[in-house]
Amino acid sequence: MVDPSRTPTVTIGIKALNEERHIAAAIESAIAAAELADGTVLLADSGSDDRTVGFAGAYPVRIVQLADRAARSCGAGAQLAFQDCETEFFCLIDGDMVLQPAFVLAAIRYLRQHGDIAGVGGRVIERNLETEEFRIRAAAMATERHRREGIVDRLDGGGVYRVAALRSVGYFSDQNLKSFEEYDLAARLAQGGWKLARISVDAVEHNGHGGNGYRLLWRRLRSGQLSGAGQVLRGAIGQGHLPIVLRQLKHLHVAMAIWLWWAILVLTAVEMPAALLPLLVLPVAFLAYRRRSVVLGIFSFALWNATALGVVAGLFRRRVDPRRRLEASVLK
Secondary structure, three states: OOOOOOOOOEEEEEEEOOOOOOHHHHHHHHHHHHHHHOEEEEEEEOOOOOOHHHHHOOOOOEEEEEOOHHHOOHHHHHHHHHOOOOOOEEEEEEOOEEEOHHHHHHHHHHHHHOOOEEEEEEEEEEOOOOOHHHHHHHHHOOOOHHHOOEEEOOOOOOEEEEHHHHHHOOOOOOOOOOOOHHHHHHHHHHHOOOEEEEEEEEEEEEOOOOOOHHHHHHHHHHHOHHHHHHHHHHHHOOOOOHHHHHHHOHHHHHHHHHHHHHHHHHHHHHHOHHHHHHHHHHHHHHHHHHHOOHHHHHHHHHHHHHHHHHHHHHHOOOOOOOOOOOOEEEOO
């Protein structure tokens, strides 16, 4: 284990909320990585109602818990894990992930060799392909540029970051965000002159959510998780990284296309009702062709419409200063 009298090289933060099924595997993998990379492990719990914290207490890790459950969000969980970080590097994973120990060491080596790189990610392996959303996500691994090796515009799925770069842009994760916290960070880092990279090394295995994809979609819409792109846009207004967000965040482009499609539907219903059916079928057919599956095409159509609604909600969601310290209790 790490000598407590010296500062470790890397903090491995695990953000969790009700992850009793996966938290043991996540912590054990983080401990193994910390032993290889001269690190320490911290669990940032967002007020779990299950046995997540109880299970975590059996391991030699620091545990902090969000004091205000009303402040729960993906961004808040990540910022809680980071805000007291004093090491040279910081690695973040979710409580339903298993970290590949060799990745942290490889990422640190890459960061030390490339002084202009703020963060390094690796391959994200999706283990749960039960729901439509995760099957689409797994298929996208081979086609989306930011998921391939090289310089990328975001690090979905976590990574290892240079703490000095994170401090230079004010904060690690915007506590207002229900999602898209990785993209918001990437845009702020890019504005600050930093780059991100993905290396050809397995980084994490992600278990994800199971169950019916449409129920999960409805839950995310109700919880505000689909409002993330709108929240990122609102937070960027008046900031230097706004042009980057407008140019690169494709979920905003999807939302705008859906808004236009809604407007055309309304006009068509008034002027040419007979043309409504082709207008309804065309986007579904396009997505079915793109996904090479009618089932996934229909789900993508539902997801696109839910995203368009979520962006509107995100634009009007109340914000707090993202630099504000999150209050937390130290449980261990």
